Amino acid sequence: xxxxxxxxxxxxxxxxxxxxxxxxxxxxxxxxxxxxxxxxxxxxxxxxxxxxxxxxxxxxxxxxxxxxxxxxxxxxxxxxxxxxxxxxxxxxxxxxxxxxxxxxxxxxxxxxxxxxxxxxxxxxxxxxxxxxxxxxxxxxxxxxxxxxxxxxxxxxxxxxxxxxxxxxxxxxxxxxxxxxxxxxxxxxxxxxxxxxxxxxxxxxxxxxxxxxxxxxxxxxxxxxxxxxxxxxxxxxxxxxxxxxxxxxxxxxxxxxxxxxxxxxxxxxxxxxxxxxxxxxxxxxxxxxxxxxxxxxxxxxxxxxxxxxxxxxxxxxxxxxxxxxxxxxxxx
Amino acid sequence: xxxxxxxxxxxxxxxxxxxxxxxxxxxxxxxxxxxxxxxxxxxxxxxxxxxxxxxxxxxxxxxxxxxxxxxxxxxxxxxxxxxxxxxxxxxxxxxxxxxxxxxxxxxxxxxxxxxxxxxxxxxxxxxxxxxxxxxxxxxxxxxxxxxxxxxxxxxxxxxxxxxxxxxxxxxxxxxxxxxxxxxxxxxxxxxxxxxxxxxxxxxxxxxxxxxxxxxxxxxxxxxxxxxxxxxxxxxxxxxxxxxxxxxxxxxxxxxxxxxxxxxxxxxxxxxxxxxxxxxxxxxxxxxxxxxxxxxxxxxxxxxxxxxxxxxxxxxxxxxxxxxxxxxxxxx
DNA sequence: AGATCAAATGGGAACGTTCCCAACGGGAGG
DNA sequence: CCTCCCGTTGGGAACGTTCCCATTTGATCT
Numbered sequence: 001x002x003x004x005x006x007x008x009x010x011x012x013x014x015x016x017x018x019x020x021x022x023x024x025x026x027x028x029x030x031x032x033x034x035x036x037x038x039x040x041x042x043x044x045x046x047x048x049x050x051x052x053x054x055x056x057x058x059x060x061x062x063x064x065x066x067x068x069x070x071x072x073x074x075x076x077x078x079x080x081x082x083x084x085x086x087x088x089x090x091x092x093x094x095x096x097x098x099x100x101x102x103x104x105x106x107x108x109x110x111x112x113x114x115x116x117x118x119x120x121x122x123x124x125x126x127x128x129x130x131x132x133x134x135x136x137x138x139x140x141x142x143x144x145x146x147x148x149x150x151x152x153x154x155x156x157x158x159x160x161x162x163x164x165x166x167x168x169x170x171x172x173x174x175x176x177x178x179x180x181x182x183x184x185x186x187x188x189x190x191x192x193x194x195x196x197x198x199x200x201x202x203x204x205x206x207x208x209x210x211x212x213x214x215x216x217x218x219x220x221x222x223x224x225x226x227x228x229x230x231x232x233x234x235x236x237x238x239x240x241x242x243x244x245x246x247x248x249x250x251x252x253x254x255x256x257x258x259x260x261x262x263x264x265x266x267x268x269x270x271x272x273x274x275x276x277x278x279x280x281x282x283x284x285x286x287x288x289x290x291x292x293x294x295x296x297x298x299x300x301x302x303x304x305x306x307x308x309x310x311x312x313x314x315x316x317x318x319x320x321x322x323x324x325x326x327x328x329x330x331x
Numbered sequence: 332x333x334x335x336x337x338x339x340x341x342x343x344x345x346x347x348x349x350x351x352x353x354x355x356x357x358x359x360x361x362x363x364x365x366x367x368x369x370x371x372x373x374x375x376x377x378x379x380x381x382x383x384x385x386x387x388x389x390x391x392x393x394x395x396x397x398x399x400x401x402x403x404x405x406x407x408x409x410x411x412x413x414x415x416x417x418x419x420x421x422x423x424x425x426x427x428x429x430x431x432x433x434x435x436x437x438x439x440x441x442x443x444x445x446x447x448x449x450x451x452x453x454x455x456x457x458x459x460x461x462x463x464x465x466x467x468x469x470x471x472x473x474x475x476x477x478x479x480x481x482x483x484x485x486x487x488x489x490x491x492x493x494x495x496x497x498x499x500x501x502x503x504x505x506x507x508x509x510x511x512x513x514x515x516x517x518x519x520x521x522x523x524x525x526x527x528x529x530x531x532x533x534x535x536x537x538x539x540x541x542x543x544x545x546x547x548x549x550x551x552x553x554x555x556x557x558x559x560x561x562x563x564x565x566x567x568x569x570x571x572x573x574x575x576x577x578x579x580x581x582x583x584x585x586x587x588x589x590x591x592x593x594x595x596x597x598x599x600x601x602x603x604x605x606x607x608x609x610x611x612x613x614x615x616x617x618x619x620x621x622x623x624x625x626x627x628x629x630x631x632x633x634x635x636x637x638x639x640x641x642x643x644x645x646x647x648x649x650x651x652x653x654x655x656x657x658x659x660x661x662x
Numbered sequence: 663a664g665a666t667c668a669a670a671t672g673g674g675a676a677c678g679t680t681c682c683c684a685a686c687g688g689g690a691g692g
Numbered sequence: 693c694c695t696c697c698c699g700t701t702g703g704g705a706a707c708g709t710t711c712c713c714a715t716t717t718g719a720t721c722t
Contacts, residue, residue, distance in 0.1 A: 002470055004708055015672045020710060022441075030670065038441035045469040050449040051385045052708035056677050060382060062430075062448070078609075081412065088431065097448050099393075100419065100431045109357040110369035117393070117428050118382040138376045139333055223612060249613075256615045278409075281554060282580075282613050284587045335678055346702045351680060361700065383678035387707050 003044040012040035023048050054118070062119045063091060063305060064099040068127040078249070078277040079294070080125060083146065086298025087123060094306060096120070103129055121305045124148070127189055142308035144301045148189055149318070156308070158301055158319045162192050165290040165323035166199025166244070169272050172288070172325055173242040174207050178270060181209070182240035184229050186221025186250045196246045196274065215240050219250070226253025234261050234269075242270035242331070248279040248289055255283055255330070270331040285329035292323055334375040343371035354379050385449070393450045394422060394636060395430040399458040409580070409608040410625070411456060414477065417629025418454060425637060427451070434460055452636045455479070458520055473639030475632045479520055480649065487639070489632055489650045493523050496621040496654035497530025497575070500603050503619070503656055504573040505538050509601060512540070513571035515560050517552025517581045527577045527605065546571050550581070557584025565592050565600075573601035573662070579610040579620055586614055586661065601662040616660035623654055 009016040014033055022029045022037045029037075040046075054060040065087050067080060084100065091098050099117060103124065113132050115122070122136055125146040133143050133152065145157045173181050183200050187193050204211055214236060219225040226245060233240055234257060245251035251273030258269045265271055265285055273280055276291035300319065307314060340347040345364055353360045353368045360368075371377075385391040396418050398411060415431065422429050430448060434455065444463050446453070453467055456477040464474050464483065476488045504512050514531050518524050535542055545567060550556040557576060564571055565588060576582035582604030589600045596602055596616055604611055607622035631650065638645060 002708095006708080016709085017672055017711085018670080020708095021671090024710075028670075033670080034441070038443075041441065042443065047443070047445045047466070047470060049708055050447060051382060051391060052677090053710075054382045054677095055386050055679090055708075056710045058677075078409070084431070088433070092433070092435065095447070097430050097432055099428050100415070101428055102419070102423070104423065109354060110365070110372065112369075112373065112378070114378045116381060116426070118380060135378070139378060252613045259615050279613055282583045282610055284590050284614070333678095337678080347679085348681085348702055349700080351678095352701090355680075359700075364700080380678055383707090384680075385707095386678075386709090387680045389707075 002049070003046045004049070005046070007044055008037060008040045008046050011044060012036040059120050060118050061096050062099060062117070063087075063096055063121045063123065063302075063309075064101055064115070064117070064119050066101050066103045066122060066124045066128070068103055068125075078279055079247075079275055081278075082294035083125060083298040083301075086295045087302050090299055090302035090306075096306075103127070103132065121309045123301050123305055142305055144305045144308070146297060146301050147192070149191060154317065156304055156314060156317055156319070158297060158304070158321065160292045160297070160321045161323050162195035163199040163202075165274065165292075165325075166196040166246075167203040168323070168325045169244050169274070169290050170200050170203035171207075172327065173244065173270060173272060173331060174203070174209075176242070176266075176270065176331060178240075178242035179209060180212070180215070180238065180240040180242070182215040182233050182243040183217070184226055184233075184243060184245040184250050184254060185216065185218050186225065186246050187218060188221060188247075193246070200244060221247050221250055223249050223253040223256075226250035227257045228253075230254035230257035231261070234258070234263070240269070242266075242272070244272050244274075246274050248273035248275045248277045248287060251287055251289070251330075252279050252283050255287075266329070266331050272331050276326055280326075280328070283330075288328045288331035289326050290323045291326045293321055296321055333380070334377045335380070336377070338375055339368060339371045339377050342375060343367040390451050391449050392427050393430060393448070394418075394427055394452045394454065394633075394640075395432055395446070395448070395450050397432050397434045397453060397455045397459070399434055399456075409610055410578070410606055412609075413625035414456060414629040414632075417626045418633050421630055421633035421637075427637075434458070434463065452640045454632050454636055473636055475636045475639070477628060477632050478523070480522060485648060487635055487645060487648055487650070489628060489635070489652065490522075491623045491628070491652045492654050493526035494530040494533075496605060496623075496656075497527040497577075498534040499654070499656045500575050500605070500621050501531055501534035502538075503658065504575065504601060504603060504662060505534070505540075507573070507597075507601065507662060509571075509573035510540060511543070511546070511569065511571040511573070513546040513564050513574040514548070515557055515564075515574060515576040515581050515585060516547065516549050517556065517577050518549060519552060519578075524577070531575060552578050552581055554580050554584040554587075557581035558588045559584075561585035561588035562592070565589070565594070571600070573597075573603070575603050575605075577605050579604035579606045579608045579618060582618055582620070582661075583610050583614050586618075597660070597662050603662050607657055611657075611659070614661075619659045619662035620657050621654045622657045624652055628652055 005016045005019050009019045019037050022034050065084055088098055114135055121142040123144050126148055136143050147159055149157045149159055185197055201211055217229040219229045243254055245254055251271050254271050258265055263269055273287045273289035276289045280287035280289045336347045336350050340350045349364055350368050353365050396415055419429055445466055452473040454475050457479055459476055467474050478490055480488045516528055548560040550560045574585055576585055582602050585602050589596055594600055604618045604620035607620045611618035611620045
């Protein structure tokens with residue numbers, strides 16, 4: 001079907017080498033030649049074959065963006081979208097394309113895992129398989145890990161300051177006069193959980209408040225779970241006057257429970273979220289939250305990945321992106 | 332770096348052909364051979380090279396999911412995520428990977444557009460360039476168009492019944508006793524606009540209601556625009572008692588305006604959206620909306636695309652997925 | 663006019679697979 | 693014991709590029 005560079009060469013009278021150059025480095029070919037070559041190409045419906053090019057160049061100009069299958073619908077997760085978007089933008093600037101895949105390990109017949117496509121680099125976000133990362137690195141494929149830390153040598157991990165973010169959220173509630181502060185902890189990766197939970201506990205202790213175990217609920221990070229958990233908190237004899245939710249979706253669920261109980265936000269119960277995902281501006285009142293700069297995360301991950309692809313050695317192996325408290329109307 | 336099939340062959344004493352078969356069709360190789368081959372492969376860190384395979388097989392096992400750049404942040408758009416997810420799932424079932432790209436045309440040096448990667452098929456969603464679709468088809472690459480209709484011969488277009496959906500929404504409001512019904516029309520593609528707009532108008536006419544031009548606002552399909560437009564509607568002397576929004580995000584914005592005006596939903600103003608995106612369940616009260624089965628759209632598109640890839644001729648060239656009214660608390 | 667040099671072009675060998683065809687070996691059947 | 697056949701195995705030719713190296717061309721300089 002597809003005509004090849006040789007067909008074009010024959011038709012226009014130049015060699016395949018020259019035709020190749022007319023596409024790969026047009027400046028090195030005379031105008032006259034280019035004219036003829038492009039005309040021939042057009043009449044033959046020729047377009048360069050990226051696979052063949054990748055074959056000889058030993059680079060595909062593709063990277064993969066890998067998300068955790070278990071966190072699926074993860075693409076849907078408002079958390080990942082802005083990151084992916086940044087990755088796509090940065091990749092496009094460099095003429096790279098991006099595969100989006102789940103981290104479903106692929107088993108070879110011999111039982112080895114491997115990632116079934118050729119690519120120049122991989123960004124993992126969230127939970128990631130150590131096996132497959134190891135495998136990739138055996139193949140000398142650069143890897144960047146996002147929103148997660150894995151204890152592998154020379155592995156670049158980019159995360160955000162979950163701990164500090166949680167502290168700032170609780171401090172904020174304290175400053176607004178709240179003393180009975182609940183925690184709805186949606187569980188993501190153990191690391192993230194722990195950091196955000198610890199931030200909550202430490203912030204309270206530092207203010208001299210005691211931890212009320214009844215105020216702490218460990219739940220799925222979903223809207224439904226947030227709503228359910230909040231309902232339970234509201235039924236307590238001494239209900240909390242403020243609740244810190246470890247993501248925005250949970251916070252939105254919590255808000256529902258409050259509103260349905262006929263209470264006002266923030267007058268009766270203040271709510272604060274985490275992530276500053278798109279959800280935070282959809283709800284009414286708009287959600288006070290701890291902002292993670294997703295765009296920066298995506299951008300940084302891509303930049304660093306390309307540094308690695310180009311063989312630029314990296315100095316730091318852990319990058320922490322600071323969070324920022326965004327005060328809106330829910331607190 | 333990477334060791335090749337030949338290295339493995341040398342090491343284990345079998346031919347490259349047999350090694351190849353040990354991966355591609357394990358059943359045709361004796362147990363003894365496989366054992367030796369896999370052992371050799373493991374010690375050499377060998378993994379099959381997908382590019383080389385694609386080269387000779389003349390198929391990449393990749394498809395592309397192309398979204399409109401102008402609708403970016405489109406990945407973020409809660410509308411696209413579930414579709415992409417279905418596409419990924421269906422592709423993974425067939426051992427295919429998916430590129431996610433924007434429909435930014437790529438210009439060859441000769442001024443021709445082309446899509447810069449090799450792939451077995453492409454799904455366009457939303458606005459799509461006729462030029463690039465034409466180009467792809469010259470290369471015999473199957474194309475499916477989602478949520479849009481382009482008048483090209485033998486081009487499979489999958490859409491939803493925007494018109495009927497709009498009618499059912501307005502009918503629903505009418506049945507609930509509303510007579511003053513507004514329209515917030517976020518503009519997407521002209522087709523979608525027109526269909527939903529026409530549905531609104533026709534439904535009203537059929538009920539014998541007259542069209543009040545003041546009740547119709549043509550706006551950007553964003554939260555902000557929805558809020559602003561709704562505020563204006565509320566300022567009218569005779570404000571509408573119900574508003575049909577042509578997507579959920581606009582509806583969420585409209586809800587904000589109503590709540591901030593101190594009015595109740597649905598008692599004072601009923602709101603109805605379109606899409607049944609994730610937004611519809613985040614807002615409080617939850618949004619009555621016209622459901623589009625995104626999962627089915629994505630699934631169907633992928634199935635049809637694979638039919639085309641496998642050379643199965645298709646009978647129908649237009650598929651319309653029915654919408655369904657989902658009544659929740661906002662109406 | 664001859665020498666020199668840069669710009670433009672061409673030929674052939676990779677790149678790492680799969681696939682076609684051929685060959686080999688051993689067990690079953692006559 | 694010979695033949696046939698099937699299960700395995702191997703050799704070589706693709707697949708469509710790029711890149712190295714060599715050659716040609718034409719212009720500039722002395």
